[in-house]
């Protein structure tokens with residue numbers, strides 16, 4: 001899609017501007033004052049220091065992480081933002097629970113007993129904060145994909161009481177010949193493994209064992225094994241939230257072996273699960289599982305500043321910008337300096353966030369709604385800083401009109417396109433289209449819809465709480481470069497630098513593109529802040545019902 005640019009003759013524009021100014025009803029967007037508001041040189045200065053070795057990879061709870069947080073807070077203050085935490089501080093302390101787990105899993109049935117090998121045959125973790133969490137002799141139920149999605153008329157849980165049971169499930173979502181289920185090719189949240197655990201806990205189950213298959217998961221068993229054998233971090237759930245005792249994965253091979261012994265066939269079960277008439281199957285298998293745990297608590301802040309809205313009514317609503325500042329820290333046993341500098345991921349976004357904040361406080365006509373800027377922590381540990389924020393928001397979520405998130409922002413120069421992930425799910429898209437037109441940029445669709453990128457950065461914490469959001473991702477059509485230039489750069493980054501010690505600042509980076517994305521985010525936020533009404537999810541979107549509930553609860557509170 002390409003948008004035409006308004007082409008008014010210059011003198012006419014000048015007259016219009018003068019007229020608007022005399023009438024004192026001009027807004028910065030009308031007179032184009034915002035163009036060039038975000039300065040690449042300033043972004044570079046932040047990016048260099050945030051990705052410097054002195055920040056030690058900005059791990060939550062580390063000295064370097066704390067240093068980064070303090071740097072960001074001082075920049076927020078200098079940019080003119082007010083402290084947003086209790087109106088007195090820029091720091092929202094996030095308690096992160098670190099856990100090392102040693103699991104066991106025994107399956108019993110069909111005259112046999114399987115004691116599975118941790119790591120190579122299964123992994124298991126828990127969020128229940130006890131030294132030993134165990135369940136004994138529980139019924140194993142094959143749940144298909146474990147999805148309850150009323151808007152897609154799909155409920156694997158229909159007519160089944162799963163209380164206290166252990167659920168064996170597939171990852172991803174039901175498949176059909178023509179991708180007719182759910183979001184078609186695009187992965188919905190119902191396909192994410194995190195959803196499977198959450199839904200099973202809500203339904204009263206005590207354990208979930210996900211069957212790993214490389215095509216359904218999108219990655220090999222080694223990824224599951226490596227990620228679960230490290231220390232796991234989580235934030236404490238709100239009091240009263242049900243937790244699974246056992247959150248497990250099993251290899252396809254082992255699952256097949258057990259099912260075969262019970263006279264069942266995994267491929268047949270999968271094909272049954274791909275039908276809306278699927279019913280859960282009680283397997284002739286009992287499960288005993290335990291997880292022994294070592295916990296510790298670390299603290300790391302979200303850094304939050306605000307700019308008060310000017311409209312007496314609308315200032316009680318806000319636009320929330322987020323970008324994570326944490327990265328993976330350092331590993332002394334690693335070859336080289338062992339520091340995961342996280343320059344692209346996400347010193348780039350943090351630096352852009354600071355400059356969006358500065359641009360906002362410098363514009364002449366201040367936004368009507370309040371603007372919040374949150375540099376969040378522990379994204380790399382599973383979106384934990386933003387999850388904590390949602391559990392303890394500094395501004396009511398029902399009054400949070402929209403979230404704009406940036407993470408790993410283009411550092412290679414200006415592009416002709418931008419990818420506004422998730423914006424098309426809500427009326428926010430109208431504003432995105434307007435900004436794209438004004439900036440003479442194309443909107444490009446999600447290049448990898450099957451990957452569910454929208455669920456993988458901090459905006460998703462807000463989305464799960466019903467807040468409409470956009471994750472602004474830079475496009476790869478670079479101005480003045482060959483067509484495949486951007487894709488090659490991105491492939492190289494993913495192969496050689498992503499989450500590695502080589503994600504370092506490079507003086508040859510052109511931060512014009514970073515400033516361009518920041519400018520896009522600035523305009524989007526400003527227009528959203530000045531619109532008479534908050535954006536709304538489109539009908540049928542799974543997150544619409546959460547938003548409506550949140551707004552109704554807020555209204556009930558006032559009555």
Ligand SMILES: [Zn+2]
Nearest residue numbers: 345346407408
């Ligand atoms: Zn990131």
